[in-house]
Amino acid sequence: MIRQAVILMVQNEPNEDTARGVIIYTSSVAAFDGQMGQVAYAAISGMTLPLAPDIGEFGIRVCTICLVVFDTPLLAALPQKENDALTKTIVFPQRLGKPD
Incomplete structure (x- = not known):
C-alpha cells in the first residue's frame, strides 16, 4: 500500500x-x-x-x-481486575484513553 x-x-x-x-x-x-x-x-x-x-x-x-490502551466496549467486557491491571501500566495520565 x-x-x-x-x-x-x-x-x-x-x-x-x-x-x-x-x-x-x-x-x-x-x-x-x-x-x-x-x-x-x-x-x-x-x-x-x-x-x-x-x-x-x-x-x-x-x-x-x-x-495506549483505550476505553472501548471490548475492554469494558473484561473483568474489572484485568481492566485495573491494564490501567496501572499507563504512566500518565494513569487512565484508559478516551476515544472522544
Whole structure:
C-alpha cells in the first residue's frame, strides 16, 4: 500500500516547503513492550525510521502515532481486575484513553 501511495504522492504539486504529503501510521505502545500477539504493531513502528529517508527525498514525510490502551466496549467486557491491571501500566495520565 505504501508503494502505491508514494507513486501517487510524488505527483502532488510541492508546497512552499517542497512537501508533497505525509504518511501517518497508527500503531500502539504494544510495539515496544514485546507482548505476545502484537508483532504487527512492532512491524509498523519498525518501518517508520527506515522509510522516512527513502521517501523523504520525494518530499513525503512519514510518522507513526503509538496509542495506549483505550476505553472501548471490548475492554469494558473484561473483568474489572484485568481492566485495573491494564490501567496501572499507563504512566500518565494513569487512565484508559478516551476515544472522544
